[in-house]
Amino acid sequence: MKHGVLGSCLALTMMTGSWLQLNAQSDRWQQKVKYTMDVAMDAPANKLTGKQHLEYFNNSPDTLKKVFYHLYWNAFQPGSMMDVRSRELGKIVLGKDKNGNPRQDWDSRVRDRISKLKPDEIGYQKIISLKRDGKIQDFKVVETILEVPLDKPILPHSKAVFDMEFEAQVPVQIRRSGRHNAEGVDFSMSQWYPKMCEYDYEGWHPTPYIAREFYGIWGDYDVKITIDKRYVLGGTGYLQNPNQIGYGYETPGAKVNRPAGNNLTWHFVAPNVHDFVWAADPDYKHITQKVDGFTAHFFYIENDATRESWPQLAKMVPVAYDYIKKHYGAYPYQQYSFIQGGDGGMEYPMATLIQGNRNITALYNLALHEWMHSWYQGMLATNESLYPWMDEGFTTFAEDATYHSTIDSLKGKNPHEGSYDGYFALVRSPFEEPASTHADHFNSNYGYSLTAYSKGAVFLEQLGYVIGKDNRDAGLLRYYNEWRFKHPNANDFIRVMEKQSGIQLDWYKQYFVNSTKHIDYGIDSVYSKGSKTVVRLRRVGLFPMPVDFMVTDKKGNQVMHYIPLSLMFGEKPNEQPAVKRVVDPVWYWTNETYEVELDLPLSDIKELEIDPSQRLADIDRSNNKAG
Numbered sequence: 001m002k003h004g005v006l007g008s009c010l011a012l013t014m015m016t017g018s019w020l021q022l023n024a025q026s027d028r029w030q031q032k033v034k035y036t037m038d039v040a041m042d043a044p045a046n047k048l049t050g051k052q053h054l055e056y057f058n059n060s061p062d063t064l065k066k067v068f069y070h071l072y073w074n075a076f077q078p079g080s081m082m083d084v085r086s087r088e089l090g091k092i093v094l095g096k097d098k099n100g101n102p103r104q105d106w107d108s109r110v111r112d113r114i115s116k117l118k119p120d121e122i123g124y125q126k127i128i129s130l131k132r133d134g135k136i137q138d139f140k141v142v143e144t145i146l147e148v149p150l151d152k153p154i155l156p157h158s159k160a161v162f163d164m165e166f167e168a169q170v171p172v173q174i175r176r177s178g179r180h181n182a183e184g185v186d187f188s189m190s191q192w193y194p195k196m197c198e199y200d201y202e203g204w205h206p207t208p209y210i211a212r213e214f215y216g217i218w219g220d221y222d223v224k225i226t227i228d229k230r231y232v233l234g235g236t237g238y239l240q241n242p243n244q245i246g247y248g249y250e251t252p253g254a255k256v257n258r259p260a261g262n263n264l265t266w267h268f269v270a271p272n273v274h275d276f277v278w279a280a281d282p283d284y285k286h287i288t289q290k291v292d293g294f295t296a297h298f299f300y301i302e303n304d305a306t307r308e309s310w311p312q313l314a315k316m317v318p319v320a321y322d323y324i325k326k327h328y329g330a331y332p333y334q335q336y337s338f339i340q341g342g343d344g345g346m347e348y349p350m351a352t353l354i355q356g357n358r359n360i361t362a363l364y365n366l367a368l369h370e371w372m373h374s375w376y377q378g379m380l381a382t383n384e385s386l387y388p389w390m391d392e393g394f395t396t397f398a399e400d401a402t403y404h405s406t407i408d409s410l411k412g413k414n415p416h417e418g419s420y421d422g423y424f425a426l427v428r429s430p431f432e433e434p435a436s437t438h439a440d441h442f443n444s445n446y447g448y449s450l451t452a453y454s455k456g457a458v459f460l461e462q463l464g465y466v467i468g469k470d471n472r473d474a475g476l477l478r479y480y481n482e483w484r485f486k487h488p489n490a491n492d493f494i495r496v497m498e499k500q501s502g503i504q505l506d507w508y509k510q511y512f513v514n515s516t517k518h519i520d521y522g523i524d525s526v527y528s529k530g531s532k533t534v535v536r537l538r539r540v541g542l543f544p545m546p547v548d549f550m551v552t553d554k555k556g557n558q559v560m561h562y563i564p565l566s567l568m569f570g571e572k573p574n575e576q577p578a579v580k581r582v583v584d585p586v587w588y589w590t591n592e593t594y595e596v597e598l599d600l601p602l603s604d605i606k607e608l609e610i611d612p613s614q615r616l617a618d619i620d621r622s623n624n625k626a627g
Contacts, residue, residue, distance in 0.1 A: 028486050031199055032057035033219030035276070039193075041227040043186070043280075046120075046170045046179050054162040056154070056196060064154040064199065067162075068206035069146035072191035073123030075209040076114055076171035076178070081143060083114035085210050089445055094429075105444050107211060109343045113174050123171025123178070125194055131163045144209040146194060166194055175211075176346045176353070184301055186231070187280040188341035188353050195275070198383075200487060205383065212439035212448075213377070213384040213391070216274030218485055222267075223276055229264040232286060234299035234339045235278030236350045237270030248286035272485065273349035274381060279341040289314040291321050293330065297337040305357040306340070312360045313338065313367055316406070320368060323405050327473060328375050328398055329480035336374065338367055347373030369399040379484040387490055388439040388448070389513070393456010400457065416461045420617065422454030427518055427619050435459075435513045436490075458617050459512055465615035466508060466546060467501035468572040475500035503570035507544075507589070517542040521610050522623030524593060526602065533598040535608060537563075540623070544589035545616060546572070551598055552607045552627075561596055563587050 034057075039050035058064055075082040090112065092105035130137045132150060140147045154160045170189070173181040177190040191214070198205045198215045205215050221237060232247045242249035245266060246256035258264060270276060281301060287310070289296045296317050300310045321331070333350050342353030345366045352370035356363065372395045376382075382390045396419060404415035426432050431447035435455055442448035464472040475497045483492055490513060494505050511517055520541030527534055537547065546568060549561040559580045564571045566586040574581045587594045598605070607627030611618060618624060 028201065029059045029061075030486065031059055031217045033196055033217045034222075035193075035219060036222045037193060038224045039226070041187075041225060041280070043228050043231065047167065048170070048192075049167045050165070050193065052162075052164040052166065052194065054164070054196065056160045056162060058154045058156060058158055058160070058199075060199065060201075061156050062199075063156060064150070066147065066149045067154075067199075068148065068197040068204055070191070070195045070197060070206075070209065070214070071125040071127075071141065071144050071146050072195075072209045073125045073168055073171055073177065074141070074144045076117065076123035076174055078115045078117055078122070080114060081208055081210050082110065082175070083112075085440075086110040087112050087115065092444055092446075094431075094444075094446055105446055107175075107445050109175050110211070113172075117172060120169075121172040123169055125166060125168045125192075127194065128165040128167060129163075133161050134163075137162075142208075145197075145206045147206070164194060168192065173343060176342055178343075181341060181343065183340060183355060183357050184283075185279060185281050185341045188343075189235070189279055190277045190342065190346060190348060190353060191275075192278075193276070198487075200383075205385070207385050207440070210440040211445075212388065214275070215381070215383045215385060215487075218272055218274045218381075221270040221273060221276045223269075223278075224265050224267050225278065226263050226265045227280060228262060228282075229258065230282040231264075231280040232282065232284035232299065233266050233278055233280045234284065234286065234297060234337045234351065235268065236273060236276045236337075236348060237268035238335055240267040240269055241265075247284075248288065270350060273378070275348050277348035277351050277353065279339045279353060281341075284340075285310075287311065287314055289317055291318045292325065294334045294336060297335065298339075299337065300340040300356045303357070305359075309358065309360040309363050310356065313363055316360075316364055317367075317371075319406050320364075320371075320402055323402050324372070324375075324398070327401070327476065328372070329379075329477055329484070331374060332379070336371065338371075345370045347371075347377055349374070349378045365399070365403055368402055369395060372398045372402070375480065380480070381485075381487055382489060383487065385439045386436075388452035389435045389456030389459060390488075390490065390493065391456075392452040393454075393459055396453045397457040397460040414614075416457060419454045419457035419461070420614075422450045423458045423617060424619060426450035426455065432516050434516055455512075462512075462615055462617050463497065463505075463508070465548075465611075465613065466505070466568075466572065467497060467503050468575055470573065470575075471501040472497070501570070501572070503568045503572070505568075507565075507567040511543045515543075518619045519543040519545055519617050520620050520623075521545070521547060521616070521618060522620070523608055523610065523626045526605075526608065526626060528602045529597070531601050533600060533602045533605060535596045535598065535626075537594045537596065537610065539587075539592050539594075541619065544587070547587065547594075548611050548613065548616075549596060550607075550609045550612045551605065552609075553600060553604050554606045556606075563594060563596070565589060 034055040036053040039048050041048045086107050090104050090106040094103045097103045170179045177188050198217050239249050243254045250256050283301045284299045285302045287298045300306045337351040340356030345354045347370045354366050376394045377391045384391050400415040404410040431444045435451050479496045494509050498505050518541045522538050522540050524536040524538035546565045547563040551559045561582050563584045564586050566588045610624040
């Protein structure tokens with residue numbers, strides 16, 4: 001293997017990962033990392049010490065004179081940027097709750113909790129020493145970012161080796177990571193180690209940890225965690241010493257031979273991932289479920305709420321994967337872990353932390369969302385600071401489609417209705433900003449959430465309206481195959497969909513992502529013209545779109561008039577072959593009105609309707625019908 005073999009299981013998966021990368025169609029270079037970490041956890045003190053050996057492969061054409069690391073846990077200290085920002089946004093009043101009290105724009109998980117942390121409750125990551133190729137390096141800590149000016153630059157297409165000693169204190173659980181969460185999980189160990197920042201074609205991304213999510217370098221991880229042997233661990237990667245560990249990892253029929261002493265050392269390896277997460281609790285129950293091509297692991301604390309719901313979840317995952325694999329691509333790793341922990345739900349490569357004391361409906365829904373992040377955050381992994389709508393929005397779209405397609409009572413219902421409702425609520429509010437806004441710089445949590453999740457999902461569903469559902473679905477698979485492990489941006493996605501559909505789409509991204517212009521079409525007037533009828537349509541909003549316009553006569557016959565937008569330079573396929581379709585001349589985006597001439601008298605018309613599929617994000621549908 002190019003960077004060595006970390007055990008037979010890893011070797012096989014590294015070959016799989018290499019195959020995936022070789023078959024990606026884009027030629028964008030990527031940096032590469034190889035982490036070897038050995039950490040010791042002092043559970044009673046809530047602290048850990050660690051040694052990190054990092055091989056950094058500069059595959060860029062650039063000479064790097066400094067490097068940056070993330071020190072995420074430094075955010076959990078009074079007066080931190082995360083603390084200040086949360087309290088600042090919490091002053092915004094969104095309205096009133098059902099009791100008439102002000103509804104503040106808190107991140108409800110953070111609120112003002114960080115400001116109240118005591119010294120033994122804060123989080124920190126301290127660098128004890130740092131060497132590059134054996135030589136001590138100077139460094140500067142800027143809260144959650146470690147800046148390292150190098151004694152000599154890293155040349156293009158060369159490797160540097162960094163050796164670090166660090167220590168950390170696990171914060172009280174507030175956001176994503178931490179100890180003793182609300183459901184009783186001892187340790188949710190996410191974003192727990194000094195992590196090299198990403199460097200890509202846009203340069204370094206030393207993004208401070210303010211609120212949102214992350215961006216990382218793909219690489220190989222070899223991690224040893226020593227902890228009190230009472231603890232059960234779940235996380236990223238493949239356990240290399242299962243028969244020394246047990247706890248459900250052991251080979252079926254094998255005898256578990258734990259070494260003497262009070263501690264166990266868990267040895268995990270993970271190939272071609274951009275982060276490593278783990279969680280630990282002495283009361284975890286560990287069950288597994290074979291799925292097509294991999295094993296799903298489930299870690300939860302058994303109680304009245306989880307005793308039935310988590311085993312049910314395990315049985316539902318294979319059914320969900322049948323749909324996911326067909327529509328979004330195959331899961332390429334041999335393992336995935338659903339772990340009770342964290343502060344709600346948070347995705348990481350090969351694992352997720354989710355709150356677990358839920359009924360099966362809520363648990364399945366949450367698990368689907370976090371698992372779908374394995375595609376849009378784990379494998380495609382756009383920069384979530386710059387394109388949160390491409391991760392959260394696409395994940396929400398896929399989650400809702402999968403959920404509705406695998407729950408019998410929901411089949412046939414619109415899976416994206418909630419996303420449209422969320423987008424329309426955003427439009428009615430004073431908090432809408434362009435989706436291109438940096439995730440940490442939205443003026444409100446409310447605006448960020450509805451833009452990233454709801455508007456992002458609407459972007460995809462409405463794209464099916466623009467280019468046709470079949471083109472959109474085929475394009476999603478093409479996007480997966482061409483861009484996994486390559487950090488695609490918005491233009492990359494649009495180009496895939498243009499190649500798939502043959503339709504120009506730059507205008508769609510410009511209006512829906514880079515502006516806050518809205519779609520609103522209406523039937524302006526209807527009048528007779530001899531034996532014919534003329535219908536005048538009006539573009540009321542500033543966002544131009546193609547128009548589906550259904551005409552139903554009094555005998556029940558229907559004709560779909562399809563009006564392409566001039567900017568498209570193409571037309572979508574007929575999505576309803578059973579319904580007669582007439583393709584009318586293009587509607588120029590500069591023109592507010594457009595007239596459709598119908599070959600039947602006004603007296604024969606029963607109903608006229610713009611967008612009967614209701615996929616158009618039309619902010620006022622009251623003017624879409626006449627009849």
